[in-house]
Amino acid sequence: MQPVHTGGNPDRTSTLEAFADTIVPGEKRFSEDRAVAGAAKGPGAVAAGAMALLETPATGLTPALDDYARSLDEHAGAHAERQGIPLDPGVSAFTALPHDERVALVAALVAPGHPERDLWVLLTIFCNMAFDTGAHLPTAQAMADGHPGLVALGFTQPDADGLWRFPAFSYGRPLARLHPDTAPSGSLA
Known part of the structure; x- marks a missing residue:
């Protein structure tokens, strides 16, 4: 199974899928999968539909996804340079990072005091929502x-x-008596 390329830019999709996989890791979808690192058994955020959720207009993120991917790749390139990590030029910079380096970079981006923290936390929340x-x-x-x-x-x-x-009531008992005028549908008659 190949990744779904959305937004007309495969690097954008790969970068955003790699980010989602960093938030909720999963197993590779196919042996050459670069976006999904395979850091966990079973499906993660990508298999749960992170890209579909991110591209849902109701999130309000859709117009900014190109910028998110570009910025994430810029941060990844700078991170790789600081850490002395060679990157494969055949894929986006964030996708090329090893999983543990993706985690380190995302941890830095969402850390208190990072000037872009709110933007990255927002993206993180939607990746979690896709899975949860x-x-x-x-x-x-x-x-x-x-x-x-x-x-x-x-x-x-x-x-x-x-x-x-x-x-079965979650508290082991009803929290209130049923009103005598309650219809079978649950509405008041």
């Missing part, structure tokens, strides 16, 4: 499709009609 919530998909569809993050988190499958009901 499948925010770019309807939840019932994500569950039916076996969304890797929701499965890994043990998210409960809906009932046969696609709705979630929780017959």
Whole structure:
């Protein structure tokens, strides 16, 4: 399986996928995968749809993704130079970094006091959201499709009609009595 190139720029996609994989690592999608480092078993943020979420207009990030990728590659090039790490010119600078160096760079970018911290934390949050919530998909569809993050988190499958009901109260008891005028739908009659 080859990565999905979006935005018309394969380096942009590779850089952003490598960033997402740094936030929630996963296993390589294919043997030559450079964006996904293979630092963890099972699917990570990329397999969970990080690029689809980042490119959802509702995030507000879509117009800035080219700038995010360019800036991340600039930071990666400077990091590699400081650390004496040779980079493969055949891929974007961030993608070319070894996984542990990606982690070190992202840690520096999101550290308190970094002047761009808020921008990188925002991108980090959306990469986490792709894995933790499948925010770019309807939840019932994500569950039916076996969304890797929701499965890994043990998210409960809906009932046969696609709705979630929780017959066992989380506190071990009802928090309030049901109003006598409550209809079977849960609304007041």
